[in-house]
Amino acid sequence: MRKHIVLTCLLGSLLVLGGCASKLTGDTYSREDARAPQTVRMGTVESVRPVQIEGTKTIIGPAAGAAVGGIAGSSVGGGRGSMIAGVIGAVVGGMAGAATEEGVTRSQGVEITVTEDDGQTRAFVQEAVDNVTFAPGDRVRVLTVNGESRVSK
Known part of the structure; x- marks a missing residue:
């Protein structure tokens, strides 16, 4: 169940990132x-x-990645190990989220x-x-x- 929630959050984040991308074509006007x-x-x-x-480099990608990574990491182990895994998951998730945002909007x-x-x-x-x-x-x-x-x- 928890994996399902994490996957849903990650996919939702990617959709939000795609919607934030602005067009830079010659026929698109603000x-x-x-x-x-x-x-x-x-x-x-x-x-x-x-x-x-x-691609864009906003706070959205790293924040979404950190949230998903922190949730996924905190589900590993228990007690203090769970907290450490949550922090590591948040850091890795933030880096992955930033890279995903830049790649999706490139x-x-x-x-x-x-x-x-x-x-x-x-x-x-x-x-x-x-x-x-x-x-x-x-x-x-x-x-x-x-x-x-x-x-x-």
């Missing part, structure tokens, strides 16, 4: 950006390369180097989207709103 004016610059793609965008990205019409060359990183591809020579728009830029066709 609520704050939706009605804000954007600066639009035109340019030409010079190069494109795949990159890895690291995403595949693309670095797009653009020479803008004013002669400036800049690189932009955003999440890769299956239906949107960029290639050298493509004409693109660079949209900037609230200090964040994205590349779009």
Whole structure:
């Protein structure tokens, strides 16, 4: 029964972590950006390369892992041994939770180097989207709103 509770808590934590991940694609806007004016610059793609965008590192992953690990560890043995196992379980669970959060929220990205019409060359990183591809020579728009830029066709 206890294993069932621990497993349920762990799976619930992973679902919460997945829901916390924000999109970094070129076609996803935050609520704050939706009605804000954007600066639009035109340019030409010079190069494109795949990159890895690291996952989030919040307190949620380690806290959930520590809770699950502490509960699982405290169920081992009895008395003082149970307390020690609970502490060790919490530490190991916290480390595992942090690694799980980062891994679950990690995403595949693309670095797009653009020479803008004013002669400036800049690189932009955003999440890769299956239906949107960029290639050298493509004409693109660079949209900037609230200090964040994205590349779009």
